[in-house]
Amino acid sequence: MPLLAAEHLYKIFGRRPQRGVEALRNGATRAELRADGLTPAVIDASFEVSPGEIFVVMGLSGSGKSTLIRMINGLHPATAGEVVIEGENLSALKGEALRRVRREKISMVFQHFALLPHRTVGENAAYGLKVQGMSRSDREARADRALEMVGLKGWGESLPGELSGGMQQRVGLARALAAETDILLMDEAFSALDPLIRREMQDQLVDLQQRLDKTIVFITHDLNEAMRLGDRIAMMRDGRIEQIGTAEQILNDPSSNYVAQFVQDVDRAKVLTAGAVMERPEYVIGAEQGPQQAHKLIREHQLDALPVVRRDRTPVGVVLPGEIAAAVRDGRTDLPLTERSASTVTLDTPLADLLADAARRTSPLLVVDDQGRLAGLIPQVTLLTALSNHPAEEVSR
Numbered sequence: 001m002p003l004l005a006a007e008h009l010y011k012i013f014g015r016r017p018q019r020g021v022e023a024l025r026n027g028a029t030r031a032e033l034r035a036d037g038l039t040p041a042v043i044d045a046s047f048e049v050s051p052g053e054i055f056v057v058m059g060l061s062g063s064g065k066s067t068l069i070r071m072i073n074g075l076h077p078a079t080a081g082e083v084v085i086e087g088e089n090l091s092a093l094k095g096e097a098l099r100r101v102r103r104e105k106i107s108m109v110f111q112h113f114a115l116l117p118h119r120t121v122g123e124n125a126a127y128g129l130k131v132q133g134m135s136r137s138d139r140e141a142r143a144d145r146a147l148e149m150v151g152l153k154g155w156g157e158s159l160p161g162e163l164s165g166g167m168q169q170r171v172g173l174a175r176a177l178a179a180e181t182d183i184l185l186m187d188e189a190f191s192a193l194d195p196l197i198r199r200e201m202q203d204q205l206v207d208l209q210q211r212l213d214k215t216i217v218f219i220t221h222d223l224n225e226a227m228r229l230g231d232r233i234a235m236m237r238d239g240r241i242e243q244i245g246t247a248e249q250i251l252n253d254p255s256s257n258y259v260a261q262f263v264q265d266v267d268r269a270k271v272l273t274a275g276a277v278m279e280r281p282e283y284v285i286g287a288e289q290g291p292q293q294a295h296k297l298i299r300e301h302q303l304d305a306l307p308v309v310r311r312d313r314t315p316v317g318v319v320l321p322g323e324i325a326a327a328v329r330d331g332r333t334d335l336p337l338t339e340r341s342a343s344t345v346t347l348d349t350p351l352a353d354l355l356a357d358a359a360r361r362t363s364p365l366l367v368v369d370d371q372g373r374l375a376g377l378i379p380q381v382t383l384l385t386a387l388s389n390h391p392a393e394e395v396s397r
């Protein structure tokens with residue numbers, strides 16, 4: 001079951017917004033609604049977020065991201081459609097019931113930290129808990145734990161003004177973590193930070209997510225940030241979600257010209273991984289087999305390379321047509337198939353790392369999964385083609 005789902009959500013600002021929903025469903029354009037005094041901020045948005053996922057909502061200014069996230073946390077009632085959290089329809093809740101879900105399930109991190117300047121870092125981290133009526137000692141214990149998680153142990157007595165921007169945002173994050181909700185909503189949370197600190201925070205967020213298994217909806221207008229953070233990304237335009245997919249799906253298979261144009265300048269080498277560019281081998285050969293069998297398979301199926309694997313499918317190496325043909329011709333049929341060992345990389349190795357020595361490579365790369373089993377193969381030509389699109393200085397990091 002998804003932890004969080006949006007089902008045909010609409011948010012229209014203006015008087016009697018419901019008529020705008022009807023008009024849009026009947027094919028009216030945004031401009032037509034505007035002329036009628038209505039602003040459609042979110043139009044027919046549907047998606048599901050799984051537990052432990054980082055789901056990024058990406059779009060330009062005015063595309064509807066903030067409005068969408070405000071509907072998810074119940075700050076804005078939806079004009080139509082539903083927000084469902086752990087099976088509970090938020091849109092149907094009111095008053096205390098709505099406040100309870102918001103308090104227990106969702107916490108929010110804002111762009112401008114939203115810290116109270118005259119309260120200490122510790123008090124700021126514990127702020128949401130005080131509002132809930134939690135005892136002082138419990139509040140302090142939770143706030144301390146949260147500050148430690150974000151690397152601010154020992155800063156509890158300081159005032160926010162004594163901290164750098166990056167540290168202040170960590171306090172904002174600690175406050176959200178102290179609430180111990182499963183869902184974190186982050187609205188342009190790192191946009192006010194300078195680039196180096198921003199990267200650090202992105203890395204820390206991914207790390208925290210892996211340790212704490214939070215479900216995160218992260219809003220950004222920065223495509224690189226979206227690609228770095230998102231398990232999946234929803235691309236928004238003019239209130240509508242144009243495409244939802246992994247960074248790789250969006251790069252390799254954009255659903256519209258708009259998305260294609262948007263991603264055209266992305267450095268693919270930094271986003272794509274070995275898993276995205278590999279081919280799944282249709283044929284493999286067991287390490288106990290000999291060159292005769294390898295030769296036969298290669299000839300019959302016109303293979304460019306044949307991975308050699310053990311019984312448990314861990315790779316031993318790869319045989320190439322020319323060499324195996326020569327061995328068979330010379331009668332060296334007792335040759336062990338492990339003769340040429342190939343380099344192996346894991347599924348999540350960035351393409352940029354593979355390109356670093358692509359020009360020197362003479363055999364395909366074997367890709368293994370996290371159990372060390374053969375998952376795929378990256379032919380030489382794939383690397384060389386990628387390399388020609390990414391000059392070496394661009395990919396060396």
Ligand SMILES: Nc1ncnc2c1ncn2[C@@H]1O[C@H](COP(=O)(O)OP(=O)(O)OP(=O)(O)O)[C@@H](O)[C@H]1O
Nearest residue numbers: 013039040041059060061062063064065066067068
């Ligand atoms: N309270 C409001 N009343 C009227 N119109 C609004 C309101 N809030 C947002 N809008 C309009 O809804 C549209 C979407 O705005 P929204 O703030 O959700 O976009 P955004 O993608 O978050 O942009 P930004 O990154 O600039 O915050 C815009 O046209 C905006 O002017």
